[in-house]
Amino acid sequence: MTAPPHEARPxxxxxxxxxxxxxxxxxxxxxxxxxVHADGPLSRAGIASRIGLTRAAVSTLVDELIRTGxxxxxxxxxxxxxxxxxxxxxxxxxxPVGIGAEVGVDHLAVCAxxxxxxxRARAERHVANRGRSPGPVVxxxxxxxxxxxxxxxxxxxxxxxxxxxxxGLVARDARTVVRAPNLGWQDVDLGALLPGEFxxxxxNEANFGGLAELWLGxxxxxxxxxxxxxxxxxxxxxxDGSLLRGTRGFxxxxxxxxxxxxxxxxxxxxxxxxxxxAGEEAVLRSxxxxxxxxxxxxxxxxxxxxxxxxxxxxxxxxxxxxxxxTGALNLLDPQSVVLGGALAGLAPWLLPSLEAELSRxxxxxACPVSVSRLGPEGxxxxxxxxxxxxxxxxxxxxxxxx
Amino acid sequence: MTAPPHEARPxxxxxxxxxxxxxxxxxxxxxxxxxVHADGPLSRAGIASRIGLTRAAVSTLVDELIRTGxxxxxxxxxxxxxxxxxxxxxxxxxxPVGIGAEVGVDHLAVCAxxxxxxxRARAERHVANRGRSPGPVVxxxxxxxxxxxxxxxxxxxxxxxxxxxxxGLVARDARTVVRAPNLGWQDVDLGALLPGEFxxxxxNEANFGGLAELWLGxxxxxxxxxxxxxxxxxxxxxxDGSLLRGTRGFxxxxxxxxxxxxxxxxxxxxxxxxxxxAGEEAVLRSxxxxxxxxxxxxxxxxxxxxxxxxxxxxxxxxxxxxxxxTGALNLLDPQSVVLGGALAGLAPWLLPSLEAELSRxxxxxACPVSVSRLGPEGxxxxxxxxxxxxxxxxxxxxxxxx
Numbered sequence: 001m002t003a004p005p006h007e008a009r010p011x012x013x014x015x016x017x018x019x020x021x022x023x024x025x026x027x028x029x030x031x032x033x034x035x036v037h038a039d040g041p042l043s044r045a046g047i048a049s050r051i052g053l054t055r056a057a058v059s060t061l062v063d064e065l066i067r068t069g070x071x072x073x074x075x076x077x078x079x080x081x082x083x084x085x086x087x088x089x090x091x092x093x094x095x096p097v098g099i100g101a102e103v104g105v106d107h108l109a110v111c112a113x114x115x116x117x118x119x120r121a122r123a124e125r126h127v128a129n130r131g132r133s134p135g136p137v138v139x140x141x142x143x144x145x146x147x148x149x150x151x152x153x154x155x156x157x158x159x160x161x162x163x164x165x166x167x168g169l170v171a172r173d174a175r176t177v178v179r180a181p182n183l184g185w186q187d188v189d190l191g192a193l194l195p196g197e198f199x200x201x202x203x204n205e206a207n208f209g210g211l212a213e214l215w216l217g218x219x220x221x222x223x224x225x226x227x228x229x230x231x232x233x234x235x236x237x238x239x240d241g242s243l244l245r246g247t248r249g250f251x252x253x254x255x256x257x258x259x260x261x262x263x264x265x266x267x268x269x270x271x272x273x274x275x276x277x278a279g280e281e282a283v284l285r286s287x288x289x290x291x292x293x294x295x296x297x298x299x300x301x302x303x304x305x306x307x308x309x310x311x312x313x314x315x316x317x318x319x320x321x322x323x324x325x326t327g328a329l330n331l332l333d334p335q336s337v338v339l340g341g342a343l344a345g346l347a348p349w350l351l352p353s354l355e356a357e358l359s360r361x362x363x364x365x366a367c368p369v370s371v372s373r374l375g376p377e378g379x380x381x382x383x384x385x386x387x388x389x390x391x392x393x394x395x396x397x398x399x400x401x402x
Numbered sequence: 403m404t405a406p407p408h409e410a411r412p413x414x415x416x417x418x419x420x421x422x423x424x425x426x427x428x429x430x431x432x433x434x435x436x437x438v439h440a441d442g443p444l445s446r447a448g449i450a451s452r453i454g455l456t457r458a459a460v461s462t463l464v465d466e467l468i469r470t471g472x473x474x475x476x477x478x479x480x481x482x483x484x485x486x487x488x489x490x491x492x493x494x495x496x497x498p499v500g501i502g503a504e505v506g507v508d509h510l511a512v513c514a515x516x517x518x519x520x521x522r523a524r525a526e527r528h529v530a531n532r533g534r535s536p537g538p539v540v541x542x543x544x545x546x547x548x549x550x551x552x553x554x555x556x557x558x559x560x561x562x563x564x565x566x567x568x569x570g571l572v573a574r575d576a577r578t579v580v581r582a583p584n585l586g587w588q589d590v591d592l593g594a595l596l597p598g599e600f601x602x603x604x605x606n607e608a609n610f611g612g613l614a615e616l617w618l619g620x621x622x623x624x625x626x627x628x629x630x631x632x633x634x635x636x637x638x639x640x641x642d643g644s645l646l647r648g649t650r651g652f653x654x655x656x657x658x659x660x661x662x663x664x665x666x667x668x669x670x671x672x673x674x675x676x677x678x679x680a681g682e683e684a685v686l687r688s689x690x691x692x693x694x695x696x697x698x699x700x701x702x703x704x705x706x707x708x709x710x711x712x713x714x715x716x717x718x719x720x721x722x723x724x725x726x727x728t729g730a731l732n733l734l735d736p737q738s739v740v741l742g743g744a745l746a747g748l749a750p751w752l753l754p755s756l757e758a759e760l761s762r763x764x765x766x767x768a769c770p771v772s773v774s775r776l777g778p779e780g781x782x783x784x785x786x787x788x789x790x791x792x793x794x795x796x797x798x799x800x801x802x803x804x
Contacts, residue, residue, distance in 0.1 A: 223649045246735025247625045253732035269765035323663045330655035333648025361672035
């Protein structure tokens with residue numbers, strides 16, 4: 001695939017600045033980290049051949065990354081060979097960790113993920129956060145963060161940053177929750193409430209779920225639509241391996257795509273939005289059930305038991321998802337759709353009608369729909385891994401902070 | 403606006419390669435060209451301060467750009483001043499031109515645009531291309547291209563490339579028209595039919611229209627949705643100043659977003675698509691008129707005369723556009739919507755119901771909708787300017803070809 005010439009302009013962070021030796025060094029440190037992260041353990045020569053730099057240049061970069069604790073030497077490699085033995089290098093399992101946190105409607109969770117991608121500490125608490133004011137929720141979350149950080153520090157790790165997933169719209173400043181209707185929050189600056197000692201990123205749970213799918217999913221393509229639901233329905237639009245965020249940071253509001261334009265009123269001000277047909281509470285209502293705490297568990301259990309009303313409600317939700325996704329696929333032309341979050345657990349009963357609707361409405365082969373293996377863990381893991389990715393993407397910045 | 407750390411990774415063409423001196427030189431040549439293009443005439447010192455390089459480095463780059471005919475020296479600047487006079491530099495008006503071409507349902511058009519953005523030659527022919535096979539259409543277009551190139555060469559200009567706008571889906575190879583239902587074309591490789599002496603780019607007319615708006619529009623933001631119509635309805639999604647193309651190059655098919663999911667059948671295989679309510683032929687049908695050649699002129703004329711049936715049909719089309727755009731705005735969160743192409747001429751009668759629908763369906767301030775000043779000229783100008791942009795983005799590549 002050749003990009004047309006009018007897209008040849010270099011883009012992305014740093015591209016507006018003139019190229020400098022210092023900038024080259026930072027980017028080359030990132031290339032070394034990414035090579036070892038993806039294919040390690042690797043020798044210096046192995047890294048050099050992968051990223052197209054000389055062995056001497058790579059040695060200097062590697063020395064710096066060992067000094068700052070991001071890479072570690074595993075000792076001589078193949079000592080029986082003739083010549084100076086190369087030493088294998090691996091991403092450190094004792095350096096920085098990313099702290100991920102999640103504020104859910106019914107729970108709080110925190111975890112620490114190291115540069116190798118292993119979860120090294122985790123804490124979770126079931127708690128009804130609906131209608132609870134931000135102060136006490138964040139205080140409780142901070143307690144869990146401190147517990148997880150202490151556990152990680154006990155293993156010789158140190159926190160490189162904190163990323164928090166929330167069920168709502170987050171401003172482009174990556175700290176202000178503009179609207180989280182299912183918590184009842186509006187314009188909450190989490191940066192002012194959370195401990196200030198780590199670099200902080202706040203993002204929508206659907207976005208972190210989509211990033212988790214990109215980084216941890218099986219053969220996830222670089223262009224896909226990740227659809228997830230808790231009470232609302234959100235999508236993460238991943239385009240060429242990056243999230244499409246929108247002007248205000250509000251992109252991906254699949255739940256408010258009109259499905260039946262004259263349908264029931266929606267909290268967003270519209271009518272007949274997808275959320276009115278396929279949101280957890282809409283499905284429960286349609287099946288004649290009371291929305292309680294374990295909404296997905298209830299629906300999945302009844303559907304598995306063959307409850308005809310629940311199965312019909314889920315079938316209709318799948319059809320509504322198919323109509324809204326037809327619009328999204330026509331607009332975005334992704335390579336696949338991934339159902340994540342709560343939708344992953346309901347997929348057996350949603351997918352048949354969803355896929356039928358998609359293939360009915362599109363000429364040619366319909367876009368494949370798959371189910372996330374991460375399911376409800378996606379947002380929390382995506383948050384923690386976003387911090388890890390930031391370390392891999394700019395190791396020099398972390399070394400300055402360390 | 404701070405990008406969250408997980409997007410700090412450098413992206414874009416060339417970012418996967420290690421930084422080299424050669425790559426730095428190419429990018430710095432582009433920075434010089436863009437600075438002079440945006441703010442020229444400029445002295446060497448003026449360029450240096452704008453792009454953050456030393457005056458000596460800029461002089462070397464400028465010398466190369468003068469040698470290859472992309473910049474020209476306007477002569478000594480402020481000769482009364484003490485010290486060596488700086489000479490003002492401008493983008494050359496005698497160097498390369500971009501050749502833009504358009505295959506419309508009812509016309510063919512070609513133009514040549516120089517590096518300064520001036521149209522230096524133009525040719526157009528009214529011709530009914532519907533159902534005509536690609537060979538003769540491209541032969542006729544090639545005749546117009548040769549005429550425009552000859553005229554440009556007579557003025558000392560030389561063609562840097564050819565870009566062709568078509569009313570259909572174009573593959574990511576930027577030469578194959580996969581489907582152009584209103585021409586009746588399918589899987590046509592324009593690269594094999596057009597003259598091979600220039601670098602070629604083929605793209606959807608809506609995409610070139612959107613790019614024209616980005617480059618030539620008044621205060622166009624970097625995130626917007628450009629909606630245009632001929633017989634079909636297409637959108638260009640511009641995200642952070644770049645087109646969102648989709649996996650196959652088919653993104654932006656706003657015309658096939660379902661508006662009333664149980665509505666009339668559409669050629670795409672779906673039902674109730676936007677095109678069935680707001681496409682030119684749908685509006686003519688709804689108003690009880692025969693689709694002839696100057697469809698937009700007919701509708702605009704009757705609407706201006708106060709024809710109640712035409713006004714009602716356009717009002718309903720505006721409502722349908724509002725429903726489909728509500729979905730697109732929820733998914734993409736652009737900063738504005740621009741109506742271009744044929745829609746620009748019908749805007750007075752579409753906009754009131756369109757805007758009413760948007761504000762009815764969205765809480766908070768509705769996304770502003772504006773009308774393109776380029777109108778039906780957008781795709782042709784966008785095509786020609788895409789070649790000019792490619793020269794500014796990589797002047798070294800053009801110098802190699804010159």
